[in-house]
Amino acid sequence: MTTEGPVKAYLEEGLLQVYSIPYAAPPTEDLRWKEPKQPAQHEAIWDGKNHSDMSAQIRTKVIGGTAPFGTVVGSEDCLYLDILTHKNRSTLRPVIVWIHGGSNIAGTKSDEVYEAHSLARNTDAVVVKVNYRLGIFGSFYHPELHKNDTLSASGNYTLLDLLAALKWIQANVENFGGDPTNVTLVGESAGCINIWSLLCSPLSKGLFHKAVCLSGFPLIKSTRKAAKYDEKIIQKLLVSQGKAEDEKVAAKLLKNLPTDSLTSFLYGLSTSEVLLATKGFSHHFVADGYTLKESGFSSMKKDNVAKMPIIVGMTGEEASYFGVEEALGLTSEELWKVINTNEYIQSIEKFVSSKKYDKYRKKVIKKSRLLHILVGLYLKKFERNNSEIYRLQFEATPGKSPWKEVFMATHASDLTYLFNKSSFNAPHFFTFLEPEDQPLFEKQVDQYHTYLKNFIRTGKPGTVNGLEWPVWNRKASHVIHLKTDRFQLGE
Template sequence: MLKSAVCVALAAASAALFAADGPTVKTDKGKVQGAVSTDGLIRIFKGIPYAAPPIGLLRWTPPQPAAKWHGTKEATGFGSRCMQLPVYDDMVFRDPGISEDCLTLNVWTPAKDKKAKLPVMVWIYGGGFAGGTTSEPRQDGENLAHKGVIVVSMNYRLGIFGFFVHPELTAESPHHASGNYGLMDQTAALRWVHQNIKNFGGDPNNVTLFGESAGSFSVSAQMASPLAQGLFVRAIGESGGAFSTTLPFGSREEREQSDQEAVGKSLGTTKLADLRAMTSAQIIKAAMPQADGSRVRFGPDVDGYFLPESVPAIYAAGKQAHLPLIAGWNADEGGIPQKTLTVAEFHETAQKDFGDQADKFVSAYGVTTDDEALAAAKDYAGARFIAYSTWKWLDAHVATGGQPVYRYHFELPSPGDKFHTAGTTFHSDDIEYVFGNLDSRQGMVVRPEDRKMSEIMQTYWTNFAKTGDPNGGELPKWPTYNPAGNWQVMHLAIPPEARPDTQRARYEFLQQAWQKAGQ
């Protein structure tokens, strides 16, 4: 008994000693104490509240200021991930679990004091606005911070908790808006960075916003929103933009009706007071698969406040943030549809999807052989899923953004892992390369070329964060993407190489055809 008590006392003393040795930084709400990386070069702060818990009457409201605290808050563990259902098998979490009390962020900084004025990279995770969190090992910021940047990541509300649209919410809003609470969470985190990052050694006037998939959609939307103007000066989008024909941001009016119908069917009431009185476990049932296998999607809308107009309309009018942009996508975004495909079968797809424009579609894709048909089908699948929306974002910003734009195509085939087939460059494949976290991927045997590609991408990304230009050192030259330069694309293979875009006709055809169809 005595021995046990001594062990407990020693453990407590050890914990106290470790805490006393942790780096401490003052924020606008109070002091936080973090930890130091194993090599002693990175100071790490996790789970810092950047907004009040969105619970009770704050459910489905814009993020409110976090409360101040007394003393020093421990910041050595990730905060809870926001409410979500299991969405993706390959997501691994290192947090306490799901909770509505989830609006926290993390900081990885190589700065030793607040005089460093290092560039800051703020990351937005993907997951279809339905899943994800900052605690995933693949997007841990420690390795990227070794490149001389501060990395920040935030949790933001997801699914019905982050994007529910309801006429009663619209009526109670001083802006006559509802929805987009998850996007406003992201903006609140950016505002926190602007107010606090100097004390972590960062430069609040040199912030790059970057994200993947839904995170990339979010970056394009943050550029469009008047609420985020001036909070970041550069942007990187990896696979996705808010210009999608398959994942559009619907109007608030449309969503008020569809969201009410969805919750009424699954929860038995549409009254806001009833919905706010329910537990989070009850509310999340609205996002569960229905008996027919369908699943309701709660995503961003054109709410009239965060987004006064649609994202394409804002860019067309040149009202988006005018800042340098890197964006691109992966070679196999749509997966590998099949192993063989004939020209005749490709024509059947064209006829089904484009009717009397089928021949123009086939011509735009340059299909004359079965091998070309298979390659074109793969590219078309990726375009429908996410590549077209990224291309349209790039094109729109080139037209009205007034700042350098850089486009990439990630092409290094994966060696395969627990969840993905070898030989593909699949959706989300780029994350571990950008963060330098290849060893976190389950079942992946990392090759020398993977290490090299990770080094290349980290250097391009952090060069851009530092100067607004990805070029520097011995890296292959990455030209800007514009008509004057023949639409140069950086092909991220081994070795990387910039070449003029040879596939522009495909995307111009899709733009014309889908706009004509009202998509």
């Protein structure tokens, strides 16, 4: 039962799963680019198992559905969450809220990677997975569209969606056996970026109590930069609809366009028209002074950021995920075809043994090191007000598969351990394990999940299999390294 009405649960792998519960009204038509509103009441039992709720996006990456690359998938009607809970709910369990990745322009809670039964069982937690608005529908700063509406004028629709989901969880999760006073956010990539924004938002106070942030850092723009960027987006839309012959003409038109006319134009566009005209849109949070106070490193000031225990994770070669297509001379679509078949495996083997690979690896290591440095700089500022930081790094050891050499410990590869996913529908996707490694993998997952089980209950990962995970204290020797063959403290 929820505050809106009854919902149907399915018994799966010994756990109860409730699919696609609406936590807010569909942000469509006149609710596009508005703060989320209350969901509708329903007397009939809600059954969301076959409900399609992927947020509107363009298929461009290897994660995000099976539709042809470059086509629009999903819908603006996307504000739904899944709950995975236990049959015995006599005592309340900690709550894990999963926030998916995808650069805030792609992805879904329902992706194959994020199957969470093992995580829920091993941590003895209630797991909630949330969808939210992506891309230009989740981030669009133009305050003139929302006069006298502070929240909607912020442009931070992704943030507002997540706040609405957390409020819904506070009001409802006890009915599913979850403890609303013990909520831990877990997110990777864009999910981690979103957690940082929640940590920095004064509107999130009391809605969560711990965080696990993997492969991301705060990305908050000033209103000046956001307004300048989004004006360019409007110009593209004007050109795409034949209102101006080029962006220079569109810029002049926009200066003299009445707010009512601009509003009518933007809200009259279809989902596909908006997305296809703004390919390459870069999602951003905005320091509007209300939902988020400041941008850049200033977002880490003492009065701007919540104080709570946090695990911050990275992978050894974060940058390979973003450079492998260029290195192999493939498009995303071509790469995905190769990953799904053995047809071109010889070309991958040839690349790994070539001088091109040596250059590629050096480039990946250099770019990955810069990302690690950037995260470290933010954490040093964050640590001034928060001494409860625990750091994690995932590393892949060399193996037989050439894919292991191409991807290495790439961005998002640690999710194989978080969600206990040793294999995928695509045979060469995140290939780190040989068949003989499976028993060791399961032991590694158990140890990782035990650390997380400790953390979500006490705020400390504790000691597992004789290895204590200490507070970071800016020391490299205090970083836990999750390797494909062992856990290790320090390098």
